[in-house]
Amino acid sequence: MSSVPAFKRLPRAVREQQMLDAAVKVFSRRGFHAASMDEIAEDAGISKPMVYAYLGTKEELFVACLHREGTRMMQAIAGAAAPDLPADERLWRGLRAFFGFVGAHRDGWAVLYRQARGEQPFAGELATMRARLVEVVAGMLDHALRAEGREIAAVDLEVVAYALVGATESLADWLADHPEADPEKTATRMMNVAWLGAAQLLHGVVWRPAAD
Amino acid sequence: MSSVPAFKRLPRAVREQQMLDAAVKVFSRRGFHAASMDEIAEDAGISKPMVYAYLGTKEELFVACLHREGTRMMQAIAGAAAPDLPADERLWRGLRAFFGFVGAHRDGWAVLYRQARGEQPFAGELATMRARLVEVVAGMLDHALRAEGREIAAVDLEVVAYALVGATESLADWLADHPEADPEKTATRMMNVAWLGAAQLLHGVVWRPAAD
DNA sequence: GCGTAACCCTACGCACGAGTAGGTATGCTC
DNA sequence: GAGCATACCTACTCGTGCGTAGGGTTACGC
Numbered sequence: 001m002s003s004v005p006a007f008k009r010l011p012r013a014v015r016e017q018q019m020l021d022a023a024v025k026v027f028s029r030r031g032f033h034a035a036s037m038d039e040i041a042e043d044a045g046i047s048k049p050m051v052y053a054y055l056g057t058k059e060e061l062f063v064a065c066l067h068r069e070g071t072r073m074m075q076a077i078a079g080a081a082a083p084d085l086p087a088d089e090r091l092w093r094g095l096r097a098f099f100g101f102v103g104a105h106r107d108g109w110a111v112l113y114r115q116a117r118g119e120q121p122f123a124g125e126l127a128t129m130r131a132r133l134v135e136v137v138a139g140m141l142d143h144a145l146r147a148e149g150r151e152i153a154a155v156d157l158e159v160v161a162y163a164l165v166g167a168t169e170s171l172a173d174w175l176a177d178h179p180e181a182d183p184e185k186t187a188t189r190m191m192n193v194a195w196l197g198a199a200q201l202l203h204g205v206v207w208r209p210a211a212d
Numbered sequence: 213m214s215s216v217p218a219f220k221r222l223p224r225a226v227r228e229q230q231m232l233d234a235a236v237k238v239f240s241r242r243g244f245h246a247a248s249m250d251e252i253a254e255d256a257g258i259s260k261p262m263v264y265a266y267l268g269t270k271e272e273l274f275v276a277c278l279h280r281e282g283t284r285m286m287q288a289i290a291g292a293a294a295p296d297l298p299a300d301e302r303l304w305r306g307l308r309a310f311f312g313f314v315g316a317h318r319d320g321w322a323v324l325y326r327q328a329r330g331e332q333p334f335a336g337e338l339a340t341m342r343a344r345l346v347e348v349v350a351g352m353l354d355h356a357l358r359a360e361g362r363e364i365a366a367v368d369l370e371v372v373a374y375a376l377v378g379a380t381e382s383l384a385d386w387l388a389d390h391p392e393a394d395p396e397k398t399a400t401r402m403m404n405v406a407w408l409g410a411a412q413l414l415h416g417v418v419w420r421p422a423a424d
Numbered sequence: 425g426c427g428t429a430a431c432c433c434t435a436c437g438c439a440c441g442a443g444t445a446g447g448t449a450t451g452c453t454c
Numbered sequence: 455g456a457g458c459a460t461a462c463c464t465a466c467t468c469g470t471g472c473g474t475a476g477g478g479t480t481a482c483g484c
Binding site: 008009036037038048049052057058 | 442443
């Protein structure tokens with residue numbers, strides 16, 4: 001009596017992706033705690049024990065979401081910013097790829113990402129990703145600096161890179177909240193804030209507080 | 213038999229502050245959801261029904277925390293950045309006040325703030341505060357621009373301001389995570405990132421993507 | 425000294441949601 | 455077509471934590 005087979009008995013790999021899709025969706029719109037495993041299961045068109053069997057606990061599930069989305073984003077960026085280009089061009093392409101990605105996954109990534117910043121269990125996971133980005137940006141700055149024959153203390157470089165990454169994340173939030181906004185244009189604006197300032201630094205222009 | 217009166221029967225205003233102190237502390241270290249009203253009450257040296265009687269639901273309590281801390285911060289900034297100063301000086305004093313505040317409330321404010329970004333119910337509350345900041349910064353930029361005889365579309369101005377505020381928030385996070393870091397120095401670094409770039413924009417220097 | 429209003433408590437009800445026990449059906453291999 | 459693994463389900467347990475009912479005690483006005 002297998003008259004209506006169609007939507008059943010799929011291989012594990014497929015179901016896992018469906019579950020992750022559903023999880024990203026639900027976590028995004030509800031937040032980690034407010035999201036229930038029941039809703040995720042229902043949204044994935046499957047029953048709860050299956051989710052536990054394949055992806056484990058709620059926390060593990062969330063981490064899996066972060067991992068998948070994070071990896072996709074990193075790949076998008078890495079694929080765009082070839083390491084043999086000049087610093088400004090790399091920065092530009094990286095930013096464009098980043099905002100393009102966020103624009104294409106507005107409710108997915110950006111909200112998931114915002115969640116992770118707050119909850120202790122995931123802050124570490126996220127910090128790792130951010131650290132990789134900061135390292136890349138700091139490396140770019142350092143490289144450009146050496147080309148100019150200058151040097152800056154590593155800490156300063158890291159903090160500047162951190163600020164740039166932070167500004168970028170904020171604009172990503174902004175982009176996620178403004179569906180009408182254009183990712184490309186946002187990238188251009190970020191480039192203006194970031195690169196014009198950074199270029200000054202690279203040329204040895206420094207702002208100092210007045211002695212008061 | 214009132215031999216040990218000391219720590220009992222305090223007036224409402226005092227108890228409310230104690231409760232808020234406790235709530236900020238617990239929300240900060242546990243996060244909104246993981247924090248329990250029982251723990252907050254215990255930490256405030258009072259019983260749970262009192263908290264409900266004075267400050268209302270858990271959500272209302274959290275909002276009250278946000279409000280108190282946010283107001284304090286805004287006052288700290290407003291008190292430092294007099295509106296009749298030149299833009300760069302205002303920016304500098306504002307930043308110094310901001311990082312000073314965060315430095316003095318590392319585990320209080322910064323963590324509370326991070327929480328609020330993620331949870332939908334509070335995102336709005338926080339957005340309002342951020343919007344006020346963005347408005348101030350954008351106003352400063354606009355003012356400085358007009359003094360130079362230039363103009364920029366309001367949207368662009370807002371986005372730039374948003375990016376600057378975002379970068380500042382990120383450095384605040386960084387500061388909160390690095391207890392050894394100096395707020396003053398952090399403010400200087402932020403000033404370098406922000407002002408050097410902004411000053412370029414003010415002078416009409418603009419970065420544009422190459423036609424490819 | 426007596427009422428009344430504030431302050432404060434010890435319990436509990438109750439819903440919600442994470443995680444599981446235990447069982448059924450379907451395809452695949454030989 | 456028997457055996458086995460994999461996909462899948464319904465229906466529970468059980469802890470946790472929000473919010474409250476209902477009652478006690480200290481101050482303060484008169």
